[in-house]
Amino acid sequence: MDHQGQLRRAALASGIPDDEVSRFIQHLRLSIRLSGGSSGGPVGQFGGLPRLPVGIDWPSDGIGPLPFIFSVDCAALPRVDGFGLPADGTLVFFLNHRQAAATGEQRYGRVVYVPVGTDTEVAAGPADHASVDKQYDVVATLRAEFPDWLDEDDEDDEEHEDEDDLSSFQQQLARDLKRDLPHLDELRTLAKGLWPSDNGYASACIGGYVDHEVIKSFAEQTLAWREKTGEMVIPVAKWYSHVEAETHRLTSEWVSLARFPVENEHYYRSDGSFVIRHDDLVAGRLDKALSAAELIP
Template sequence: MPAMDYHRQFHRAAIERGIPEDEVSKFTEFLRFAIWTSGRPNGVPVGRSGGLPRLPVGMGWPSSEYGPLPFVASFDCVALPRVDGLALPADGSLLFFLHHEWADDTCSIADEQEFARVVHVPAGTNTATAEEPDHDEEMFCNMTLDFVGREYDLFATVNADLPSWFEDDDEDEGSRSDNQEHLARNLPHIKELRALAGELWPESNGAAVYLGGYSMGTGELSTDYMYTTPETRMAEDILEAREKAGELLISPDGRDLRLEEEALRVMREWVPLAQFVPDDVYLGRFMIRHDDLAAGRFDKALSFTAFTE
């Protein structure tokens, strides 16, 4: 599917509304576009959720040492919309596997990867529908879940996405701290800019799988403004490692600001490849660096499963 310059479309519409150029440019730095896919046939057909995947002939079902990994969804890369900042493959298919309960039970990001896989099947590969592998009868603590999920088509729409700290309408101007500038929360026309994004790309009622955009948070605040996300977790690990190595000294009063700044740096380096809700209380999230995505290094994608209750 041909690419569309959504940022230019937004920029032109905002300028036509009389919003100053500097504000529009600053806001647009944080504006992302995500591909929302769901079973509602109100977009472009792009893939399938559940069922049995088509794997390359001779390839075994992706598994951990504890058993096969449940299949989440597959996407036809040719059919997916093109959005800036999400360099998906031009062809072939993307398949996602995750055992969210096993992944969430691990103690580290590294250990979690045992229970998650992203598979890119290049165009022209000889594939066949995989047979359901042998597995324990009860694969999940949630007894309502089956190993092979309900199969249905996925349809895609493009939605504008903004970070969570753009959404606070009720904050008292006098309560604002000094760390507003780098989060772009002090734009005089921020409400108008947000409203314009929603007008141009009306938000639908959720999705089965989200590609791109911003990471889902768990509802827990990491700082006064940022919710806990894969990016804040990575930023915390980076800062902790640098402190232990003696490369960095952070005062207690400056910790939140330093974490926000590091998380913003991580956000520029990484992108959510796929996000979904495998269970009512879990979030499944695959993150990947922009350069790894562009190079097709899907083995470098990282899973960040979260329990939200």
């Protein structure tokens, strides 16, 4: 579906100039929200045992099997403008979130892409079947997403950051856009009316923006490498501003492949995610996806 065209038609009908709509669309991303329910056909499976290609071993971190999180049928997912997810086949996600959060090592996360037509079988699973979560199906809906600095004050959105929580760099971005888009609030309202957030429990989201802290860590690593190789020298007093600018640049290059809460007994919240560059996703290089995890006491 032409989602950008859908928003554009609604905005033009409301009297909003086309050039404002075009500028606004640059910051809008749609994510695919996965949740349990009966409204619509199932698009994926959480828990239980996944279907893997015949003869393929259960993914491991080199010591033991990785926990299976969920799988999705790409052909059953709604298509999203500018999001290069495979048109068919299955994506299967594995993540040991506790070890991934503690070490940051990529061996604790894996994305397996199973092309359509591949002979598959229900995987045998780890020896400790008690660690296999209960299986349930999920359905898909679309929701509008914006970068943190552009998101409106929504009391029902737990991920929203108040203006006081934004950096001076982010606040300036927001002020510049508000200056250039007099109808910004109307456009935001239109987008969230077409693709509203559901305040119920979401098992996962496919696509959309990468978590700000994940992108920020990429920016810090990138700048540290440039300094190490002599490409640039950043004065200590300028480090934070360089990180902010690099974070903003990288936000356009990376997309969230999947993000999901993880149930645990020792933390108030535990989040897992997989991120990938737009170019790698479009080219089908799903092995380039990186995992990330966060444990919040």
